[in-house]
Amino acid sequence: xxxxxxxxxxxxxxxxxxxxxxxxxxxxxxxxxxxxxxxxxxxxxxxxxxxxxxxxxxxxxxxxxxxxxxx
Numbered sequence: 480x481x482x483x484x485x486x487x488x489x490x491x492x493x494x495x496x497x498x499x500x501x502x503x504x505x506x507x508x509x510x511x512x513x514x515x516x517x518x519x520x521x522x523x524x525x526x527x528x529x530x531x532x533x534x535x536x537x538x539x540x541x542x543x544x545x546x547x548x549x550x
Contacts, residue, residue, distance in 0.1 A: 486512060
């Protein structure tokens with residue numbers, strides 16, 4: 480079994496209802512892995528926890544954190 484198969488994948492809560500826009504994510508120690516649910520064996524994108532957290536904050540309109548993790 481590959482490392483990718485051992486990950487616990489979950490579907491983004493913001494994926495569209497049509498099934499054509501699904502993004503799946505998996506947490507690892509220190510990173511977040513993202514893939515297209517339509518192509519699970521395809522490429523993945525891996526983000527460190529800090530950049531991933533900043534990305535989520537930007538989606539919520541909060542903007543990135545400062546150098547000490549403070550908004």
